[in-house]
Amino acid sequence: MREIELRVTGANKKIRGNVILEDVSLTMHSGKICGLQGSNGSGKTMLMRAICGLIRLDSGSVSVSGKVLGKDMAFLENTGILIESPAFLNGYTGLQNLMYLADIQKRVGREEVRQTLTRVGLDPDDKRKFRKYSLGMKQRLGIAAAIMEKNEILLIDEPFNALDVDGIELVKNILREERERGALIVLSCHERQLLESLSDEIYVIQSGRITDHLIPGEAKEPE
Numbered sequence: 353m354r355e356i357e358l359r360v361t362g363a364n365k366k367i368r369g370n371v372i373l374e375d376v377s378l379t380m381h382s383g384k385i386c387g388l389q390g391s392n393g394s395g396k397t398m399l400m401r402a403i404c405g406l407i408r409l410d411s412g413s414v415s416v417s418g419k420v421l422g423k424d425m426a427f428l429e430n431t432g433i434l435i436e437s438p439a440f441l442n443g444y445t446g447l448q449n450l451m452y453l454a455d456i457q458k459r460v461g462r463e464e465v466r467q468t469l470t471r472v473g474l475d476p477d478d479k480r481k482f483r484k485y486s487l488g489m490k491q492r493l494g495i496a497a498a499i500m501e502k503n504e505i506l507l508i509d510e511p512f513n514a515l516d517v518d519g520i521e522l523v524k525n526i527l528r529e530e531r532e533r534g535a536l537i538v539l540s541c542h543e544r545q546l547l548e549s550l551s552d553e554i555y556v557i558q559s560g561r562i563t564d565h566l567i568p569g570e571a572k573e574p575e
């Protein structure tokens with residue numbers, strides 16, 4: 353897979369007068385998990401939405417290896433996304449839902465979709481409709497949708513929500529495998545230990561501002 357650099361430069365966003373993002377700059381690379389750490393409402397999800405082009409910045413830019421979002425591309429290309437609860441069709445099974453999405457880009461076929469379902473611990477032959485899925489199963493299906501096309505970039509917001517202990521371990525392993533494959537992964541997770549155990553670097557975000565950039569495991573210099 354090609355090496356890419358995802359860059360956010362001087363990002364500002366206000367919604368109805370409230371500062372959502374303030375002068376946010378960060379740089380991320382292929383083969384790394386970049387963690388976003390911050391309390392509820394600090395701006396992690398909004399930053400992810402800005403990165404993929406779902407919200408338009410007031411100023412600043414998002415670029416992938418020099419290609420600027422909103423100028424050279426309308427949405428971030430080659431990107432798998434799990435942001436908040438993904439919208440699936442209630443009357444479709446898990447496999448039918450993923451096939452519906454896979455048919456948009458036609459980059460993966462039925463066999464790969466089935467394999468992805470198995471990878472997240474779901475049975476591809478499960479005949480239950482999505483509306484009958486438990487919260488954890490819905491979350492697993494959302495993760496499957498994000499990873500099934502083997503994209504260069506993964507934007508993964510709170511992947512561990514509603515997962516049991518085995519599910520957490522499974523998703524941790526999947527994220528590590530995706531990094532190994534060379535994906536650039538942006539990960540938010542409110543549980544600090546979990547985030548630190550997975551991330552190669554962490555940006556701390558508070559009230560829409562980046563306040564720290566940490567390498568987990570490296571002792572901080574005393575101030």
Ligand SMILES: Nc1ncnc2c1ncn2[C@@H]1O[C@H](COP(=O)(O)OP(=O)(O)OP(=O)(O)O)[C@@H](O)[C@H]1O
Pocket residue numbers: 367372390391392393394395396397398399542
């Ligand atoms: N649709 C919206 N309209 C206006 N403001 C919003 C909207 N969605 C979120 N916000 C505000 O944007 C700020 C950042 O929210 P965001 O969802 O990015 O936080 P977060 O760090 O992801 O929090 P959490 O850990 O709770 O998911 C908050 O102040 C929130 O109130």
